[in-house]
Amino acid sequence: MTSTEPASRKPEYLGDPTIARVATRPRWIAALALALAVAAGFAWLGRWQLDNAIRTDAFDSVEYETPRPLEELAEPGVAVTEAAAGAVVTTAGTIRSDDLQVVAPRDNAGQRGAWVVGHLVTPADAAGETRHLAVAIGWAPSAAQARSAIDELATGGALEPELAIEGRFMPTEGPVVPDAGEDPSLIKSMVPAYLVNLWNGFDSGAYAGYLVLHPEGDTAQLIESVALDPIDSVAPEAPEAVNWLNVFYAIEWVVFAGFAVFLWYRLVRDAWEKEHEMKLLVAEEAAAAERNALAERSDSAE
Secondary structure, three states: OOOOOOOOOOOOOOOOOOHHHHHOOHHHHHHHHHHHHHHHHHHHHHHHHHHHHEOOOOOOHHHHHOOEEHHHHOOOOOOOOOOOOOOEEEEEEEEOOOOOEEEEEEEEOOEEEEEEEEEEEOOOOOOOOOOEEEEEEEEEOOHHHHHHHHHHHHHHOOOOOOEEEEEEEEOOOOOOOOOOOOOOOOEOOOOHHHHOOOOOOOOOOEEEEEEEEOOOOHHHHHHHHOOOEOOOOOOOOOOOOEOHHHHHHHHHHHHHHHHHHHHHHHHHHHHHHHHHHHHHHHHHHHHHHHHHHHHHHHHHHO
């Protein structure tokens, strides 16, 4: 017959002090106040993370699609802001016929080709200063056709008058290095900081972004004069309404706040258990001493 030993159980502590009595002692009340202060700090951090995770500024595509003067949204030499990136803007100026370039490859309406880009110089302001802006004029099915359009623009007189233009203001792209064996002078991305090094008559500030011209007004005549296609102008997508990484951090702070209070409870319980264990130990020592005394008296009687 197999005997089974009872599973060991955690001792049950009865009598004084109760865990409530231990918890209401001054030192543990002070510790609770500290734990609650720490928990409140963690809760505030969680609220702050949650506020940053949820965007309350509603995305209004109308603001991006309503043409506004470029000068209201951007300044030369300043990085393109979120409010300006992708916005439709208006400006005026002259596109220099000696600063036309080809940027390739560029996709347009699902087809690969090349852009014709230029250097727009705005009229001088009250201080006599002009502003400089890279503009993407139009798209051609190939780089050769883009270069042919450049020749027509340079000699046809379409760039001579001051133009009132409209387009979508875009942030600079990352530079792309030509592949091995390609002409090292190829321009493969729209980087105004690079283009200014190729411009003539550049004597003042340049915008950090570039403009994709819309086929409106003077620009429409300019594009049609050299048989270029308008470049796709896509409105920016609405930003994410929720930053899930910040939501995760907010949950972490809430967990930390709960842990601060739990740690206080765990310390109080440990102190309560320690007192009862000390009482049991003292009782066991007293009982052992009494048994020893009885044994000694029994030996003496014999």
